[in-house]
Amino acid sequence: MFPFRVLPLALALSLGAGISVSQAQTLRWANQGDPQTMDPHSQNEALTNAVNNHVYENLVGRGDNLELVPELAERWQQTGPLTWRMWLRKGVKFHDGAPFTADDVVFSVERASMPTSQMNQYAAAMGKPVKIDDHTVEFRLERPNPVFLEHASSFHIMNRAWAIKKKAEKPLDYKNREETFAARNANGTGPFMLRSREPDIRTVLTRNPAYTGARKAVGNVQEVVFTPIKSDQTRVAALLSDGVNFVQDPAPQDVLRLQQNPAIKVVQGMENRVIFLGMDQQRDELINSSIKGKNPFKDKRVRQAIYQAIDTDTLVRNTMRNQAVVTGCITPSPLGCFADLEPRAYRFDLEAARKLLADAGYPGGFEVGMDCPNNRYVNDEEICIAVTGMLAKIGIKVNLATLPRANYFPKLEKHDTSFYMLGWGGAITDPQTTLDPVLHSPPTPSSKKGLYNYGRYTNPRMDQAINAAATETDPEKRKQFVRQALSEHREQVHHIPLHRQFIPWAARSNVDLKHYADNAVRAWTMTVR
Template identity: 55%
Template sequence: MKTLTFLRPLLGLAALCAALWAVPAAAQTLRWASQGDPQTMDPHSQNESMTNMMNGQVYERLVRRDRQLNIVPGLATEWQQVGPLLWRFKLRPGVKFHDGSAFGADDVVYSVQRAQAPTSQIANYANGVGRPVKVDDLTVEFHLDKVNPIFLQHLDALWMMSKSWSEKHGVTRPLDFKNKEESHASLNANGTGPYLLVSRQPGIRTTYRRNPAWWDRHEGNVQEIVFTPIANDATRLAALVSGEIDFVLDPAPRDVPRLRATPGVKVIDGPENRIVFIGMDQHRDELLHGSVKDRNPFKDVRVRRALYHAVDIETMRTRLMNGQSHPTGGLTPSPLGSYNDADIEKRLPYDVALARRLMAEAGYANGFEVTLDCPNNRYVNDEEICIALAGMWAQIGVRVRVNAMPRATYFPKLEKYDTSMYMLGWGGAVTDAETTLTPVMRNPGDKGVGFYNYGRSRNDKFDELAAASSVEADPAKREQLVKAALREFKEQVHVLPLHRQVIPWAARANVDVVHRADNWFEVQWVNVRPR
């Protein structure tokens, strides 16, 4: 593994710098980079953090998060739960979309219904808020058919679009990204937010400018945003150190100590609400990408348990992640999701001898071959983690071929269930277990239930507990249901939990940013001071 040498000329850096400086210099221009690129400008098509964060500079929700992740007013000024199945919202008057049209109740009803469409990756959240009904131009009600104990958390995932703009440009349903559909919303956007999309060049550059007609007050001073995806870690950080870019969302963990000691650069870090785990196909009778014929080893809990016991998580934490991870046996993005239950958070021990015995008991003493699909530009050290796991599992005879690819290729592959073993990270602003239990763990169903259960595991006992917790209004009863569901899922080892990421950001010394636990980079909070 190569380490970064800041003063060494890097292949491609000159071309990168030329591209960055093609944009006229300005004191309040923010040039930043990440290893990946947003997938689409359609805010309902893909539920992926980088895509959501970029679209979140343009689009807004009825509610939003403050710096401590509390839910506060957004496009709605106030709300009231009128009854167990009825919520009423007052909309902010005078709000304009970027094309100058007025925002109102028709746009809210349209946006929620659009987000409920089958091609939407946030359908589970949109269906959770029930049926939107216009009362008047600035009042909307949500009629639920069942209790939703985290209604506001679900609402916080729903971006508001212009009904008239969508109709004009033929984008009244979210584009089908997994089948490579493109639409006007792929490269264009029209929100109400603090920045306007100026130019979208996938894989090259995305630019924004400040919205002078935004209804709120900008806390930062950034007038222009220039985002450049830079896949190579060394190139990305060399551009930061040289001053060609101002901010990096994802410096490599191995380079963080040297960055802390680099003049003119600072590191801002903290734990992220995100669990990284390995999923396995537990649906097919024979793996698509494996050597075993006429049976599926991942259907045997002993094999799944053996793989878990063979993971040397402490070596991964210290050597690969440079201490920038929190190993866990938990299944939720934050330990708060399991109510800080120590048993749920506890990992199975690293025990290769036990793992070998379990493999033999299951009839796989000689192991088997399987392909592990993995992104190479989504999570911290994602490809490197998959390679390390392959080495660990070789000790118990499981011969793993790591198939790493960019996120734009990776996630559509998973959506088609074209995988036998895969890496997934799940998290964000919500710490409640519901937004993991229902979309990621439950038996695949309709209305977004089990949409991200790409291994298609099926556990009816767990599913009943999780479903009951989704509609339980009593907090004490709900806590017991959530814990019971998580214990059952964990006992059956439907996924192999690894760790929660620690997210370091890196910036030039003159750039002030706010680090949030959901790894959300809010540009309207950024101040760029003169160098």
Template identity: 55%
Template sequence: MPRRFAAALCVLALALAATTAARAQTFRWASQGDAQTMDPDSQNELFTNALNGQIYEFLVARDKQLGLAPALATEWKQDGPLKWTFKLRRGVKFHEGQPFTADDVVFSVNRAKEKTSQIANYASALGEPRKIDDYTVEFNLSQFDPIFLQHLNTVYIMSKAWCEQHKVTKPQDFTNKEETYAALHANGTGPWVLVSRQPDAKTVLKRNPSWWGKFEGNVQEIVYTPIKSDATRVAALISGEVDFILDPPPRDLERLRHTDGVKVIDGPENRVIFIGMDQARDELLYSSVKGKNPFKDVRVRKALYQAIDIEAIKAKLMNGQAAPTGAVVPSPLGSFNDPEIEKRLPYDLAAARKLMADAGYADGFEVTLDCPNNRYINDERICVALAGMWDKIKVKVRVNAMPKATYFPKQEKLDVSLYMLGWGGSITDPEVTFTPIYRNRGEKGVGEYNRGNFKDDELDALAAASSKEPDADKRKALIKKVFLRHNEQVHHIPLHRQFIPWAARQNVTVVHRADNWLELQWVSLK
């Protein structure tokens, strides 16, 4: 072979290798929906939190087993039941160069308490933060918090100077469609820097070369693309257009398990799916019943519950990828795996029809079920299935399915009569379910996700007591009473805890966590 030709081939091979290596450092992934905002306090929704969590950080982080570990705080101590002191990590800078200090911690906790924050109830539980010096912060609580460190793991640390510069010292009012600088821009201390943000189209991140931590993966760039269509999302994975999808459709799992170049990574999720009902208005917004509200009658709520064939939903819609439950809490750890708490009301159409007749609705009624179509596994299909089941007790349901960016603001305004909601995350303690969902709606985020706006003073008092009881055995007894009271009154209709298998190309290594949180610093591409 002529020397010049061989040299040219060598150059070409090196160029191709360099191109392949560069491409291998870009991780392309997808799921059905997008983050709602880049403001980390504005919306408490898992995917939004997880994407923001690549850019912003907490004082304490989660490890691969969901244990708590040092992050922006290096050490801490508890001085009695109502006081915590934290030492902060030195030498950390925000992406735009601002130094990280105690001022940012105090600012961030107080920002997260604002009315427009969706994590106000968690931030408020932390008490009052106080700067001792640039690298020491003290928290003084008004009452004992049994899960203080876990609450701390919900508050992202933002730059006070950056927020003041861009007039975002309060969280974006997403519900009322406020547009702020923080909605499309970000400035954290985390492993990834936001390069560009096109909502519902593409988000690009790059590795932060100045991050204080140590990357375990080899990825240099992240490209996230929301792909609503299940078929298109799966096809993109099989073709290699994307490296990973967070939410493969249950019906496609077996095919993906036997597809060359693709693998399925199985795991449960700490997330419960349930139905809520407007129990406050004297007349429902979206119903044929005039002058009264059928959902105020516990017999109607029980009838809807007992008309649900949950095993059919598990088998036919979820392909077995669900665990039916009678407890509205993300993990059975939260209910102590207590069979009495976990027990569902039986599927019984005859009993459901009798309850409807006893309540004065033998001929049924019409109502609208609001539902997301890109948030939970098979969310719209589940709602359609429920409508078919409720038709058997003469409740005619119109399914109003919409993207989560439209759905959640509608729900936040209580502009619903019947609705689907999912609840989950890294914390399995029932406190993070009780305060936002089981409590009467009040200040500082209490009852924020009680979107049916029911008022149950007995339940509220029990839940409030469990939030501050320092004795573990007494608290466990209170927690059980909360569950049993809630289940007896059917304030929500539980469905199931969903499983979350992920799907990836064979050359991808990821860490599957039960909170369905893809930590990008751990991703590697071979």
């Protein structure tokens, strides 16, 4: 166990640099990772979204219990089976002083629908935005959308004139390392303004003095200094030495000791996030594998063998220090699943796993490469190391590569992987926002679904149920389509669910904060005494 120590002087000075207001009003926030970009439409990644969410707002927001609430749209109405109308707040200004109008909404929905946007499945599902007047927008859909308001809460609104002036009309292509003005600069309507952005070093936000929106300031934070600190040990040391006053992701093995320290407070709860493994089920020959001329992962027996060789109870108990709960469902929240689908689909059984491999033609196992992040999910690298040891027991030799999130996600987007870890979650508990982007067959010219189906399997039967659920407005009928899709996914072992992680937040005792199930920090609700 790491012995807690004083933060090294050089790092302490670095963390403190750039603080220009009273320490009592500054949230010094640390996380193992760093936001990927300030472009609000480019990447759909939780930390990136959480930081951008201080600067930008959505049409529909989230309340304290993650319920849908008015934000830039003050009210809305479904005016027909295929039309929604939204009335926008008046008097709202962007950080550069430009007025917020319907033109910005139309521009943002269209921008977020572009191919380089990872928000495109949500924005495109809202239909065609049409300006009625400066503060009214109508959305004309091609088909019914029972989760229209959920989609309206899923991406941020930009200023059209600013984006055009800065040549940022399109979301930057992150996976190909594109840089645009929007990567390090921002102009939103939110409660904080972006003052400076130094990737992998520091991001500084300052309170927007002109903000009068829906995110009421119940705290006193005037400045946010975000610092990525990859090492668990160094991150905790920074907290203990007051180099930072809030750590969003303390390592599970440190939580008990932090709870016993009177200078520290820990708040925690289960996050709306499921951690799972995926496999390339598209290539005829796997990359980074000892098997030539074919792809073992196309055989359900191999996928099931891997599932049955992984002891998820041990992962939760030992690797996660009981800071997670085992699940057999792929939805981020139990509210989006069914009680009978929550347990594992197939029990942990090494003998059964070995027999499945032998029946599939791999009695001695095989060798395969695996990719995992090392600074995205709780104990992500440690989980993958444990999995490699478990799979070795059935003869599968895993060559593990772990990468920081900045390199890891572009690798997945390029499908440069055979076997990988992914987590999926956020504020939305409705299963559709997992079914469409993660479980559906890969994108086609006529469909933007399946963007995060990095295994690139195709399953027409499951697609049919997913597509039916996406347009069915009768709640009971829709439940049946959702059940069909989740059951088919479970039966075919297209992914291997591991657990839903708990998220402890640790802060100095003078920081007042509330934990949210979407793991999104909301600095405007926090107080530093």
